[in-house]
Amino acid sequence: MQNKKQRIAAMCAILAKNPNKLYSLKFFQEMFGAAKSSLSEDAAVIKRVFSDMGIGRVETVAGAHGGIRYVPQMPANVRMLLVKELTEKMRDTSRILPGGYMYIADLFCTPYYVDGMAQIMAEWFVGAKADFIVTVETKGIPLAMSVARILNLPLAIARRESKLTDGSVFSINYLSGSSRRLQTMSLSKRMIKEETRALVIDDFIAGGGTVKAICDMLAEFSIEVVGVGAAIVNRYPQKKRINGYKAIFELEELSETKIEISAC
Amino acid sequence: MQNKKQRIAAMCAILAKNPNKLYSLKFFQEMFGAAKSSLSEDAAVIKRVFSDMGIGRVETVAGAHGGIRYVPQMPANVRMLLVKELTEKMRDTSRILPGGYMYIADLFCTPYYVDGMAQIMAEWFVGAKADFIVTVETKGIPLAMSVARILNLPLAIARRESKLTDGSVFSINYLSGSSRRLQTMSLSKRMIKEETRALVIDDFIAGGGTVKAICDMLAEFSIEVVGVGAAIVNRYPQKKRINGYKAIFELEELSETKIEISAC
Known part of the structure; x- marks a missing residue:
């Protein structure tokens, strides 16, 4: 339904507004109706951008209760x-x-x-x-x-x-x-x-x-x-x-x- | 230096973390080294996504002291x-x-x-x-x-x-x-x-x-x-x-x- 650019915009906003909160990929899958592999790619883009800008880490937590989490930093x-x-x-x-x-x-x-x-x-x-x-x-x-x-x-x-x-x-x-x-x-x-x-x-x-x-x-x-x-x-x-x-x-x-x- | 996806990710994070703060396009121009027209396009994508998700308006303020501002909403x-x-x-x-x-x-x-x-x-x-x-x-x-x-x-x-x-x-x-x-x-x-x-x-x-x-x-x-x-x-x-x-x-x-x- 939504393209990559749009998914990335939405994920960034959600992560940035909710620091240190763990979101399962399933949460984003249901939100966007996208494949897990696409979402993992999106998360990788965001991780890279946040790290390059010095505004924080996007951590991936593995396992059944895993997901991604935004740990903010100040440049x-x-x-x-x-x-x-x-x-x-x-x-x-x-x-x-x-x-x-x-x-x-x-x-x-x-x-x-x-x-x-x-x-x-x-x-x-x-x-x-x-x-x-x-x-x-x-x-x-x-x-x-x-x-x-x-x-x-x-x-x-x-x-x-x-x-x-x-x-x-x-x-x-x-x-x-x-x-x-x-x-x-x-x-x-x-x-x-x-x-x-x-x-x-x-x-x-x-x-x-x-x-x-x-x-x-x-x-x-x-x-x-x-x-x-x-x-x-x-x-x-x-x-x-x-x-x-x-x-x-x-x-x-x-x-x-x-x-x-x-x-x- | 950065592609569209990356710029959008960065702008979304900055806007989401700083609600109701006015950012001039010049601020983003200096940050990304991108043309004003590209940034306006990026802002339009973000505006559309935030509105579709019901998480707020991205307002454009015209004029010399203008810019864009994120006014959060709760879906x-x-x-x-x-x-x-x-x-x-x-x-x-x-x-x-x-x-x-x-x-x-x-x-x-x-x-x-x-x-x-x-x-x-x-x-x-x-x-x-x-x-x-x-x-x-x-x-x-x-x-x-x-x-x-x-x-x-x-x-x-x-x-x-x-x-x-x-x-x-x-x-x-x-x-x-x-x-x-x-x-x-x-x-x-x-x-x-x-x-x-x-x-x-x-x-x-x-x-x-x-x-x-x-x-x-x-x-x-x-x-x-x-x-x-x-x-x-x-x-x-x-x-x-x-x-x-x-x-x-x-x-x-x-x-x-x-x-x-x-x-x-």
Whole structure:
């Protein structure tokens, strides 16, 4: 019914819109009424183009439950430009707020930046075989959700204050690394399954206290943390409460007059 | 350098990954080193395929700042299946929580459901010419961000409790429609620009008090609310504090033993 060009256009759109989702060749056979051999040829063309453009791998999974899957990547030059643009934006001293804080909420709410940072993080952890992503409300939610979308995994959101609509929650009290204030974090019991693998995504790591608290809470459920990723990590304190995290940017200095931040 | 098949594959991937973003033909010319006439032909093939599959329009914008743009749509049969699946999931009585609440946080954190609901909402409002999306933390954030992504607009998140990292905030106190409790909501001043157009996206509308509070707050900045969309609206109270909202599902009954919900 459809010619090769049209099949390729359709397959590309479906794969690009649904990263890390496995599609059986049978799915495309039924969609296009084409022979399996033609579809394999189409998939080979797409694989080659995506690889040449640096926008990702098209993986073939063999076997009865096999198929093809699109694992997105960001071309090296695009990543470089994105990181440069974000660094410049974050260095803007108009972002300095009283009390040694910086305003960055806008960057974590703009799809282009959020999806770009999420793509960088997804590439770090695509091999980690996580079962779900976990983050703490609020500012990191869009970023964590974008990572979840790219890796095709569910997200669990830990809350500062649990709501009636969470059902039974598991809570932990901890000292936040920066302010040494007692904080509470809750995770809905329905959100998590025992003995699974979690990937922790957050917008900012200062002392690591919040991430440490998540890890401690997950450990109670025999959930293994297979990765920790943050968009920004504060250089100080240099000794964090957690190890082995990855970050895109390091905040080196933040005073009332200056922001020094650079790519890690 | 690349043949027609390859160019089409590449253009489809770029368009599908970046909904509602305008790409000049010059952008593709530089990418592929192809003639403008060839690229126009390629765009026509893609337009036809996307339209035949029901996955969206490829719009051509004329003029010096023109180009092509992908406006995604969900095929009618896919939408029907998604709404049916979600309805069945939400009717599951194991979701009933003490006090007449239901647990639905999982559905609002699963990319497939979130992106599906967001796509339905994006189609309602794609013509509304909004400048940004606004939502209230926490549960609706992934949904609102997904709508923002599809419409290629920034998101502003109103908070229950403002943080130091928000900078100056504008706050409003209001009575929530359901619990008649005094609530506070804050929006960072840096997040919004006067005399723009906002689209309000929320996961759940009960009495409409929260959305009304957002609208009142935005009105103070001469921001026009050009649409209000929710995933679920409660049938009661039938008289809401706002008018003209759209919802995907209506929650008809929620008791300790029964959930009745259906597509609007």
